[in-house]
Amino acid sequence: xxxxxPLSTVCKYAVNQGLAGLEFCAGIPGTVGGAIxxxxxxxxxxxxxxxxxxxxxxxxxxxxxxxxxxxxxxSYRRLHLDNHLIxxxxxxxxxxxxxxxxxxxxxxxxxxxxxxxxxxxxAGCFFKxxxxxxxxxxxxxxxxxKGKTIQDAQVSLVHANYxxxxxHATCKDILALKQHIQQxxxxxxxxxxxxxxxxxxxxxxxx
Ligand SMILES: Cc1cc2nc3c(=O)[nH]c(=O)nc-3n(C[C@H](O)[C@H](O)[C@H](O)COP(=O)(O)OP(=O)(O)OC[C@H]3O[C@@H](n4cnc5c(N)ncnc54)[C@H](O)[C@@H]3O)c2cc1C
Numbered sequence: 699x700x701x702x703x704p705l706s707t708v709c710k711y712a713v714n715q716g717l718a719g720l721e722f723c724a725g726i727p728g729t730v731g732g733a734i735x736x737x738x739x740x741x742x743x744x745x746x747x748x749x750x751x752x753x754x755x756x757x758x759x760x761x762x763x764x765x766x767x768x769x770x771x772x773s774y775r776r777l778h779l780d781n782h783l784i785x786x787x788x789x790x791x792x793x794x795x796x797x798x799x800x801x802x803x804x805x806x807x808x809x810x811x812x813x814x815x816x817x818x819x820x821a822g823c824f825f826k827x828x829x830x831x832x833x834x835x836x837x838x839x840x841x842x843x844k845g846k847t848i849q850d851a852q853v854s855l856v857h858a859n860y861x862x863x864x865x866h867a868t869c870k871d872i873l874a875l876k877q878h879i880q881q882x883x884x885x886x887x888x889x890x891x892x893x894x895x896x897x898x899x900x901x902x903x904x905x
Pocket of ligand 1: 701702725726727728729730731732733734735736737738739740782783784785820821822823896
């Protein structure tokens, strides 16, 4: 498939074809190419596990190459592949019980609707989990930050690892809140929260 396909379209297609392996991507926005670069997924698995091969444009040589899974290094929310543009993706999925695959997919979507702030704009989970038993959201919540606002940027009341925009938050507000969260969690737990969200440019000028 082409890298610019919406991940949701690809997930639904797989579900409708009775192909198992992408259900955990239910509800993740963006393109398949973006999801591959971010190794998008859940706390315990990423879409990288499903990649068979990638067709890429090498931006140094301007040549198109096919990279098989063995040549790719995925880690938590990251594909280590600088200076390449993903053009096409081949995923390895397994035929399964269509009804069961659909049920799993729908259960995940419903669970997300109840546990994540779907009604307000956000960039998804803001921080990486420092460890499987230390989810960033729990650390932020236990630091008393749920509902903390800076202008219109708010630590979500639904899930503390989401920074939501209540209406007119600027990049500056979001980054100020991000910094405040990092300072408070560092003070309380001596843990440096790394961002899952990639920020580019000088956000402090984006007012
Ligand atoms: C409401 C919400 C919920 C979310 N839930 C989850 C979740 O449950 N799990 C999870 O892992 N993530 C989650 N996310 C984050 C989501 O994974 C990413 O936002 C998305 O996968 C990135 O895809 P994108 O097309 O938007 O890429 P972008 O955000 O546009 O880009 C991400 C990075 O990939 C690079 N890139 C994009 N396309 C290509 C390409 N074709 N070739 C090379 N580089 C490329 C960009 O340069 C950038 O560095 C959530 C986000 C939101 C807003």
